Amino acid sequence: MSRTIVLASTQIDMSYLLPTFAKLAPELDIRMHQEAPEHADTVLCWHAPAGLFGALPRLRLVQSIAAGVDHITADPTVPPDVPICRIIDPNMASGMVAYVVWAVTHRHRHFDQYLARQTQGIWQENPIVPTRLHRVGIAGMGVLGLAVASALAMLGYDVAGWSRGPKPDLPAGVMGYHGAGQLGDFLARSDSLVCLLPLTDETQGFLNADLFARLPAGAHLINVGRGGHLVDRDLLAALDRGQLGAATLDAFTEEPLPGDHPFWRDRRIVVTPHIATRTGPTVVVTQLLANLARLDAGTPLVGAIDRQRGY
């Protein structure tokens, strides 16, 4: 079947995918969103222009180039019967594992203090708290949360995960919590809290003053989910009160983070430019092609989200 695929983003230059399409599927008609023809049936995107989906009457598939689909579900013009898919990539999980292990150890092993002291030539040691005495909580135990939990548990950290429903097959040594009823107990034992939730109507603003108050005093917040999970002013207030001791943030409501945002100059906050992990073009294009073939064959798509749940 002849197909026209639209590459759409208001945030990044999607032409980085063109050489991979040329190599793997030269027969496909690939267009940038600025010249999307009405007959296009597939959109591959990262923050597509508002209303694009509704303007394509033959749309059959919307594929994200990443694990998150909040940038797609935020647009109400995707027809309810059109599948939305996300990328599932083992390399994405290992990138996320490396980032979160770095963030947890950076603070738990005082590397933040050693880096500050190095600028003054100060040789000073902090006591090492054994990993088994440092409790890490991972909110969101999906593909990425499970990989992170497993790696931290192997390092000996006292790891727990929180998800929407119960998880029967958790990695060895990882405690499971689920649902609103168990959130308090989960938070109360999270010296480091990692947010790996999808952004949905339910999780918007999840990282707020009420949640911070339920963490142990001086906890470390690591947000590798989405900027929309975090209420920025509540974070600054919790740091001022000492309720939180530090934050490591990789995702922001507005990206790039505006130059005058207070997070940039706050020494209690580590800012990284949404780089926790990435998927290479070959995986993105290969997974899209697999989904197009599955669509034709009428078989289940890879990474299809539940439109009702929003993830």
Ligand code: NDP
């Ligand atoms: P998954 O869909 O595999 O997992 C989502 C997890 O969140 C599941 O465990 C789910 O619970 C849980 N969850 C969803 N809603 C709720 C809720 N209301 N209450 C409690 N738990 C909930 O996602 P991934 O692991 O693949 O990705 C997670 C997120 O990581 C992405 O959506 C994206 O926001 C972020 N991300 C960030 C990147 C970065 O570079 N910073 C890169 C890639 C992803 P259940 O298991 O019960 O369904």
